[in-house]
Amino acid sequence: MKRTSKTMSLPTFFNPKFLIIFTIKIYILSSTISNALPTSSSLSNVQFEAENSHNNEHEIPLFRKLNRRHLIDCLSSNPYLQISVNTSSRLSNEQYINVTVSGISRPSDKYWVAMVSPSHSSVKYCPLNTLLYKQTGDLSNLPLLCHYPVKAAFLKNDPDFLTCKKSECKKQGANGSCSTKTCTSSIIFHVINIRTDIEFVLFDNGFNAPCILKRTTPLPFATPNKPLYGHISSVNSAATSMRVTWVSGSMESQQVQYGNGKSVTSNVSTFTQDDMCGGIVKSPAEDFGWHDPGYIHTAVITGLQASAKFSYKYGSGAVGWSDEVQFRTPPAGGSDELMFLAFGDMGKAPRDSTVEHYIQPGSLSVVDAMAEEVATGKVDSIFHIGDISYATGFLVEWDYFLHLITPLASRVSYMTAIGNHERDYADSGSVYPTPDSGGECGVPYESYFQMPTSLKDKPWYSIEQGPVHFTVISTEHKWTPGSEQYNWMKSDMASVNRTRTPWLIFNGHRPMYTSAKSALVSVDLLFVTFVEPLLLQNKVDLVLFGHVHNYERTCALYKGKCKAKPVKDANGVDTFNNSNYAAPVQAVIGMAGFTLDEFSPIAPDWSLKRISKFGYSRIHAKREELNFEFVDSNTRQIEDSFRIIKK
Numbered sequence: 064m065k066r067t068s069k070t071m072s073l074p075t076f077f078n079p080k081f082l083i084i085f086t087i088k089i090y091i092l093s094s095t096i097s098n099a100l101p102t103s104s105s106l107s108n109v110q111f112e113a114e115n116s117h118n119n120e121h122e123i124p125l126f127r128k129l130n131r132r133h134l135i136d137c138l139s140s141n142p143y144l145q146i147s148v149n150t151s152s153r154l155s156n157e158q159y160i161n162v163t164v165s166g167i168s169r170p171s172d173k174y175w176v177a178m179v180s181p182s183h184s185s186v187k188y189c190p191l192n193t194l195l196y197k198q199t200g201d202l203s204n205l206p207l208l209c210h211y212p213v214k215a216a217f218l219k220n221d222p223d224f225l226t227c228k229k230s231e232c233k234k235q236g237a238n239g240s241c242s243t244k245t246c247t248s249s250i251i252f253h254v255i256n257i258r259t260d261i262e263f264v265l266f267d268n269g270f271n272a273p274c275i276l277k278r279t280t281p282l283p284f285a286t287p288n289k290p291l292y293g294h295i296s297s298v299n300s301a302a303t304s305m306r307v308t309w310v311s312g313s314m315e316s317q318q319v320q321y322g323n324g325k326s327v328t329s330n331v332s333t334f335t336q337d338d339m340c341g342g343i344v345k346s347p348a349e350d351f352g353w354h355d356p357g358y359i360h361t362a363v364i365t366g367l368q369a370s371a372k373f374s375y376k377y378g379s380g381a382v383g384w385s386d387e388v389q390f391r392t393p394p395a396g397g398s399d400e401l402m403f404l405a406f407g408d409m410g411k412a413p414r415d416s417t418v419e420h421y422i423q424p425g426s427l428s429v430v431d432a433m434a435e436e437v438a439t440g441k442v443d444s445i446f447h448i449g450d451i452s453y454a455t456g457f458l459v460e461w462d463y464f465l466h467l468i469t470p471l472a473s474r475v476s477y478m479t480a481i482g483n484h485e486r487d488y489a490d491s492g493s494v495y496p497t498p499d500s501g502g503e504c505g506v507p508y509e510s511y512f513q514m515p516t517s518l519k520d521k522p523w524y525s526i527e528q529g530p531v532h533f534t535v536i537s538t539e540h541k542w543t544p545g546s547e548q549y550n551w552m553k554s555d556m557a558s559v560n561r562t563r564t565p566w567l568i569f570n571g572h573r574p575m576y577t578s579a580k581s582a583l584v585s586v587d588l589l590f591v592t593f594v595e596p597l598l599l600q601n602k603v604d605l606v607l608f609g610h611v612h613n614y615e616r617t618c619a620l621y622k623g624k625c626k627a628k629p630v631k632d633a634n635g636v637d638t639f640n641n642s643n644y645a646a647p648v649q650a651v652i653g654m655a656g657f658t659l660d661e662f663s664p665i666a667p668d669w670s671l672k673r674i675s676k677f678g679y680s681r682i683h684a685k686r687e688e689l690n691f692e693f694v695d696s697n698t699r700q701i702e703d704s705f706r707i708i709k710k
């Protein structure tokens with residue numbers, strides 16, 4: 064599983080390749096031309112730009128910077144201070160826990176509570192870890208807590224706290240009045256089964272200079288081995304076999320029971336801190352962001368029918384069983400019709416008022432809207448094209464992401480492409496040496512989302528569903544001529560039988576075109592040079608990318624020029640007639656969760672629609688017609704649509 068070279072001799076950020084790339088970005092942006100490697104003054108520019116770019120790209124919240132602050136001792140103790148939880152000593156698989164802090168003499172906006180796991184995690188000042196954080200691109204006054212909290216919340220989130228509406232009298236005065244009054248705050252935490260026990264810790268002095276006041280006792284989960292977070296993916300185009308993948312604290316094989324009494328045994332895998340990327344300076348995944356993933360179980364169920372409903376459950380007598388789930392197989396490749404949802408860059412967000420590492424604010428509305436669609440039974444499959452969970456080295460967030468998508472991914476085929484936030488890290492084999500995966504280097508991604516790829520760390524594949532052939536690439540692995548992936552995508556697209564699957568859709572993560580303000584750093588121009596000709600040669604109908612966090616679609620586009628523009632049909636919908644093929648239509652669909660990107664003030668000629676709202680795309684393909692819709696996840700309204708026909 065190991066991706067990285069442990070022989071890397073320099074910390075990631077000081078890796079020459081890394082410096083060169085960011086130096087180039089700075090010089091492009093500032094129009095300052097220099098071919099020299101950074102001097103000490105340009106190094107600070109590099110650092111500034113890297114941090115700026117990192118902050119823009121990663122939207123580092125204040126909470127994330129918590130780990131870069133010094134933890135000091137609280138100077139005073141309060142004899143009345145208490146922290147408690149309204150739950151039994153053994154936690155269920157999902158619950159909202161009310162954490163109550165009482166006995167506070169003077170309400171302040173500096174108090175906060177963190178949920179940590181496992182309970183023995185060190186949340187003390189950890190000065191030797193200071194170096195570890197430099198690779199994140201933030202070289203400011205560094206840390207630190209020794210282990211990162213799962214989530215945290217200020218006591219002032221309780222609207223009654225600062226005004227002390229919930230008070231107790233701890234000491235009566237001589238005249239019968241209260242001489243010592245204390246205040247109480249209650250904060251709700253959404254907790255899911257992450258297998259390792261948890262603890263709530265009360266801090267004072269805010270995120271900037273926290274000190275520990277109180278801890279609860281450790282709270283274990285009642286069933287840490289419980290099979291959870293099952294999701295399904297296609298293994299081939301026949302749609303008669305499907306892969307079920309789930310997570311459990313137990314390494315013993317379990318089963319999927321499905322259909323009428325059929326059963327198949329799971330293969331079990333896991334990964335460790337040693338499987339994560341890093342160098343002399345450890346990555347978040349190797350160190351302060353690590354959380355034990357338990358065991359990933361996967362099993363391929365066979366003998367199914369395409370486009371057919373069936374039920375399944377997974378687990379064993381020893382660890383218990385999941386609920387029974389209703390699932391529908393996608394249509395077989397070559398059949399007449401497919402309805403699928405597609406998007407990129409979704410991530411996750413807390414379902415409580417806490418903060419956590421790397422929140423994608425649109426993700427909840429997008430998941431909820433798509434879950435409604437899936438529940439109607441009209442959706443055949445889902446394609447999530449990169450930047451999946453944004454765990455980026457904070458491993459517990461994979462559990463929260465898997466929990467979030469369960470209503471979708473357990474019921475229809477959930478197919479994925481890899482993004483920079485799953486794969487990239489210096490000296491690890493990724494095309495781009497940025498630290499965007501936080502040291503994960505694709506290992507957790509490939510464990511949780513086992514696509515029909517040929518080998519580990521070669522995450523490109525094709526699949527056919529209904530009348531569509533999907534060619535799915537990794538923009539994060541070499542794709543230039545002569546590379547293994549280039550040869551594969553060339554032969555894959557050339558081999559498509561367009562009578563069997565008239566539609567050819569090309570999926571990847573980084574776009575070839577965007578008119579977002581971030582275009583300079585989001586688009587690799589070599590992608591247009593080397594890969595776009597293959598799309599034209601093979602008459603690709605539709606190209607879907609993410610990475611840029613908005614929605615944008617193009618004309619029939621090649622080398623930055625419109626080869627054809629759509630005409631309005633009787634309903635006023637833009638329509639391309641690919642019976643007279645001109646070039647691929649491209650759409651950026653990275654609007655599924657991450658903070659939205661702004662567009663440049665002027666749209667280029669090739670850009671036909673630009674929308675910066677959260678949502679997803681809904682694509683309905685029949686043999687002679689492909690209908691594309693962009694759905695606003697907050698309003699459920701169709702904000703844009705277009706058609707490609709072959710008649």
Ligand SMILES: [Fe+2]
Pocket residue numbers: 408449450482483484572609610611
């Ligand atoms: Fe991305």
